[in-house]
Amino acid sequence: MRLRYRAVAALLLLTALSGLFVHAGVTDNELNPYPDAEELAAGYDSYVGDRVLLSGRVIAVDGTGFDIGVDADGVTIELRVDGVSAAVDPGGVVQVYGELQPDQTMTAERVVVVNTGSGAEWYKYGVSAVGAVGFLVLFFRQWRIDAETWTVEARDG
Numbered sequence: 135m136r137l138r139y140r141a142v143a144a145l146l147l148l149t150a151l152s153g154l155f156v157h158a159g160v161t162d163n164e165l166n167p168y169p170d171a172e173e174l175a176a177g178y179d180s181y182v183g184d185r186v187l188l189s190g191r192v193i194a195v196d197g198t199g200f201d202i203g204v205d206a207d208g209v210t211i212e213l214r215v216d217g218v219s220a221a222v223d224p225g226g227v228v229q230v231y232g233e234l235q236p237d238q239t240m241t242a243e244r245v246v247v248v249n250t251g252s253g254a255e256w257y258k259y260g261v262s263a264v265g266a267v268g269f270l271v272l273f274f275r276q277w278r279i280d281a282e283t284w285t286v287e288a289r290d291g
Contacts, residue, residue: 140284171206174234178211182234188213189229189248192222199242202228214239223251 168187190202190213199216215230216239222228227249232242249255277286 137284171204171211172209173206174204175209175211178234178238179236182236185231185233185243186240187229187231188240189227192224192226192228194224195222200228202230212238215242215245216240218242218245221250222247226251226254 169181169184171188171190174181174186188202188204190204193201193203193212195201199214199218200222201212201214204211204213214237215232216235217232218230226247229246229248230240230242231244232240234240249258276289278289279285280287
């Protein structure tokens with residue numbers, strides 16, 4: 135009988151969690167005050183002079199700035215970011231906050247490097263996988279799952 139109540143409770147919690155995921159996906163664009171790549175591609179000139187927050191992959195780097203490609207819903211727009219010297223390589227991912235200028239350029243006020251290069255993303259995945267395996271090993275050394283009652287119990291001795 136307890137197993138049935140636990141299954142129903144788990145199903146209700148998973149349904150509520152799924153509903154929150156759907157709600158977040160539907161309202162994401164309404165909560166973001168900045169244009170995305172699709173909006174910039176459709177009407178770039180109407181956003182010139184506005185402050186925007188963009189996230190994109192670095193295409194090229196030189197001494198005065200870099201070029202980024204910003205993607206959204208299959209639309210890619212390339213921008214020149216001036217006024218910064220961020221420590222990033224081509225292939226890296228950055229978030230840039232600044233003012234849009236004419237001719238697909240942007241004057242950055244702040245640049246946050248998310249991944250310095252293309253290998254940084256794989257490093258993050260590798261470190262996360264090692265941490266997850268380490269956690270599971272330590273967890274199952276101290277605890278066990280009782281399949282009959284669907285509970286987690288401390289191991290003896």
